[in-house]
Amino acid sequence: MSAERKHREEIVRYGRMLHQRCFVAAMDGNLSVRLDDDRILVTPTCVSKGAMRSTDLVVVDREGARVAGRRNVTSEIGMHLLIYRMRPDVQAIVHAHPPTATGFAAAGMALTEPLVCEVVMGLGCIPLARYGTPGTSELAKTLEPYVPHYDAILMSNHGVVTYGDTIEHAYMKMETVEHFAQIALVTHLLGRQQPLSGVEIEKLMLARSKYFGHKIAASMPAVMARSPEKVS
Numbered sequence: 200m201s202a203e204r205k206h207r208e209e210i211v212r213y214g215r216m217l218h219q220r221c222f223v224a225a226m227d228g229n230l231s232v233r234l235d236d237d238r239i240l241v242t243p244t245c246v247s248k249g250a251m252r253s254t255d256l257v258v259v260d261r262e263g264a265r266v267a268g269r270r271n272v273t274s275e276i277g278m279h280l281l282i283y284r285m286r287p288d289v290q291a292i293v294h295a296h297p298p299t300a301t302g303f304a305a306a307g308m309a310l311t312e313p314l315v316c317e318v319v320m321g322l323g324c325i326p327l328a329r330y331g332t333p334g335t336s337e338l339a340k341t342l343e344p345y346v347p348h349y350d351a352i353l354m355s356n357h358g359v360v361t362y363g364d365t366i367e368h369a370y371m372k373m374e375t376v377e378h379f380a381q382i383a384l385v386t387h388l389l390g391r392q393q394p395l396s397g398v399e400i401e402k403l404m405l406a407r408s409k410y411f412g413h414k415i416a417a418s419m420p421a422v423m424a425r426s427p428e429k430v431s
């Protein structure tokens with residue numbers, strides 16, 4: 200099977216999973232894979248990610264102009280182009296509106312409290328970018344400060360974007376963000392949070408570089424909400 204055909208089938212599979220898990224509704228969400236230096240394979244606009252065929256996908260150049268495919272490219276292509284431009288290590292991007300994480304984004308709340316060790320180790324934290332109108336260059340601009348440092352970003356009043364070295368890893372980060380948002384929500388319902396200490400966070404960061412090495416390539420997804428010197 201050619202590499203492009205494999206990527207087409209993977210995008211269809213993870214698109215269906217986004218839909219099955221209610222991470223998207225109607226025609227929402229988009230996924231892409233970098234095919235080579237000049238071409239990106241991306242989902243079209245106005246297609247349910249639960250009923251997409253591999254032939255629905257579109258290939259665009261690094262400017263976002265369509266070079267293959269019949270359908271129109273997603274209106275959120277600017278966000279994908281920005282991430283590929285800023286992060287040469289990124290090979291795939293997933294954007295969705297998972298309800299709990301998007302609830303935090305709609306409440307103006309970042310997911311930056313270090314509440315769960317696996318999340319600190321895998322993603323550091325999930326910052327909240329300010330609001331930008333979808334389909335405009337304004338949206339991509341809001342993400343710009345975070346893209347070099349984080350692999351998952353909440354988009355105010357909109358949703359979540361995650362990315363990685365494969366579409367599988369990009370998708371898994373989306374699951375992690377939504378799962379963590381549910382856990383964070385439960386701590387809010389319980390009225391108590393017990394964040395990890397700065398010392399414990401440092402140990403996780405060490406373990407992170409040992410276990411994941413270059414596979415997690417965000418430069419330093421530090422936990423922003425809490426610095427070691429503040430810990431008692």
Ligand SMILES: [Zn+2]
Pocket residue numbers: 227228275294295296333357358
């Ligand atoms: Zn969206």
